[in-house]
Amino acid sequence: MASSEEDGAPEAGGDREAPRRRRRLGSLATAWLTFYNVAMTAGWLVLAIAMVRFYMEKGTHRGLYKSIQKTLKFFQTFALLEIVHCLIGIVPTSVLVTGVQVSSRIFMVWLVTHSIKPIQNEESVVLFLVSWTVTEITRYSFYTFSLLNHLPYFIKWARYNFFIILYPVGVAGELLTIYAALPYVKKTGMFSIRLPNKYNVSFDYYYFLLITMASYIPLFPQLYFHMLRQRRKVLHGEAVVEKDE
Numbered sequence: 001m002a003s004s005e006e007d008g009a010p011e012a013g014g015d016r017e018a019p020r021r022r023r024r025l026g027s028l029a030t031a032w033l034t035f036y037n038v039a040m041t042a043g044w045l046v047l048a049i050a051m052v053r054f055y056m057e058k059g060t061h062r063g064l065y066k067s068i069q070k071t072l073k074f075f076q077t078f079a080l081l082e083i084v085h086c087l088i089g090i091v092p093t094s095v096l097v098t099g100v101q102v103s104s105r106i107f108m109v110w111l112v113t114h115s116i117k118p119i120q121n122e123e124s125v126v127l128f129l130v131s132w133t134v135t136e137i138t139r140y141s142f143y144t145f146s147l148l149n150h151l152p153y154f155i156k157w158a159r160y161n162f163f164i165i166l167y168p169v170g171v172a173g174e175l176l177t178i179y180a181a182l183p184y185v186k187k188t189g190m191f192s193i194r195l196p197n198k199y200n201v202s203f204d205y206y207y208f209l210l211i212t213m214a215s216y217i218p219l220f221p222q223l224y225f226h227m228l229r230q231r232r233k234v235l236h237g238e239a240v241v242e243k244d245e
């Protein structure tokens with residue numbers, strides 16, 4: 001079920017500029033992006049298999065995060081390159097949208113789940129892990145097949161439909177995990193800087209987490225509506241005007 005993009009002809013109802021844009025990409029950039037997307041698809045697939053195997057063997061989510069954390073940290077951190085891809089112009093995506101998306105994930109991985117051990121067994125961690133994993137397998141395989149001009153319709157369909165449920169579920173998982181971390185952060189004062197000190201600077205990680213949670217209110221709808229616009233453009237061929245472009 002390969003799409004009609006194979007011969008460079010525009011797809012019915014798709015983005016008619018996409019094949020032309022891809023042809024303009026240099027062969028080095030295309031080779032790099034293909035390698036990057038294949039590696040990321042494989043990485044998130046390994047993570048998915050590890051999670052399913054863990055649950056089948058242990059019958060509980062307790063200990064799941066610990067068992068997959070190295071793979072998760074590696075591949076999610078590797079995604080920082082997506083900001084670089086936008087900055088150097090090899091993908092036609094907004095730096096702002098990608099920056100918010102990637103930095104919120106890096107924050108969740110390193111400054112919340114990795115750093116605050118008592119929350120690693122929360123059910124909410126499983127919520128965001130599953131949402132991220134399904135999303136990323138779909139997204140990176142979408143990019144890979146698009147670059148190879150052999151995009152099966154079901155992958156395109158999945159890329160622009162799964163997020164409708166997975167995005168709110170992932171965000172709920174992230175917010176509940178931060179919420180679960182609050183008492184520990186308050187009790188230990190971790191990552192906080194108290195006055196007096198020689199630099200005369202104070203920082204309270206507990207309030208930083210509260211502000212981060214509040215920032216989902218304006219930022220998440222923007223990402224969600226961005227994806228809805230992309231969905232209309234790619235699946236229904238509607239022209240879309242992005243505010244930050």
Ligand SMILES: CCCCCCCCCCCCC[C@@H](O)CC(=O)SCCNC(=O)CCNC(=O)[C@H](O)C(C)(C)COP(=O)(O)OP(=O)(O)OC[C@H]1O[C@@H](n2cnc3c(N)ncnc32)[C@H](O)[C@@H]1OP(=O)(O)O
Binds near residue numbers: 169223
């Ligand atoms: C320091 C503390 C910070 C705290 C911040 C707190 C606020 C956070 C609020 C936000 C919360 C987000 C939470 C999030 O982590 C939750 C989840 O992810 S849950 C799981 C569900 N998630 C999703 O579905 C994610 C959806 N998001 C995305 O897909 C992308 O990340 C996004 C950047 C948002 C959108 O993608 P994009 O605009 O790029 O759309 P397209 O995929 O259609 O791509 C457009 C064109 O670019 C080409 N492209 C892009 N990347 C590549 C690539 N790697 N290789 C090749 N080509 C690429 C793509 O093919 C399109 O090209 P064309 O138009 O020519 O076809």
